[in-house]
Amino acid sequence: MSFIQQNIMQDADDAYLIREYKATGKLDYLAALYQRYMNLVYGVCLKYFDEEASKDAVMQIFEELIGKLKLHEVQNFKSWLHVLSRNHCLMKLRAMKNKESRQVSIDDHPFVENEETGHHENGVTLEDNLQSMEKCLETLPEEQKRSVNLFYLQEKSYREVCVITGYEMNKVKSYIQNGKRNLKICMEQQHV
DSSP, rough: OOHHHHHHHSSOOHHHHHHHHHHHHHHHHHHHHHEEEEEHHHHHHHSSSHHHHHHHHHHHHHHHHHHHHHSSSSSOHHHHHHHHHHHHHHHHHHHHHHHHHEEEEHHSSSTTOOOSSSSSSSSSHHHHHHHHHHHHHHHHHHHHHHHHHIIIIIIHHHHHHHHHHOHHHHHHHHHHHHHHHHHHHHHHTOOO
16 A cells, blocks of 8 residues: 555545445555554453453454444444444353253253354354344344444443433333334244
């Protein structure tokens, strides 16, 4: 990359870099954008992991970003990246926890094959469920999608969801309940 182009990328706003990355697929644009917020991502990861695991997570999040940024329409990259980073860390913790519990059950029964080591009874993996949930979340009405995202993925309280969205408390509870039900229905339909 030339020195002049590098300076242009440093001065460009987030929206420009996202547009160029989506249009060209060149990682230079994404790398310039990610570089701005790498300390933020590292800070998020440090809340969940030690320094070495956090450094690994920063690189994994960049790899995840390569595909996910192309799929989503991002208005505020910094906030979106913060949520993506936190969700990545939480999913990694869940996977580690599940792996430990599966390891214990396998160790308890060394001669019995455990069918639950990564697959549910119908052959659906955790990754399949997460992808399905992500797709189904996009199909929800905007109010439900926002409320479910804030409540479950960003772990906000009902009151915080009300403040952020401006919705009344009863509406928020209704959106979350209906959104959860609609997500479940959508996911069940995808795995039939």
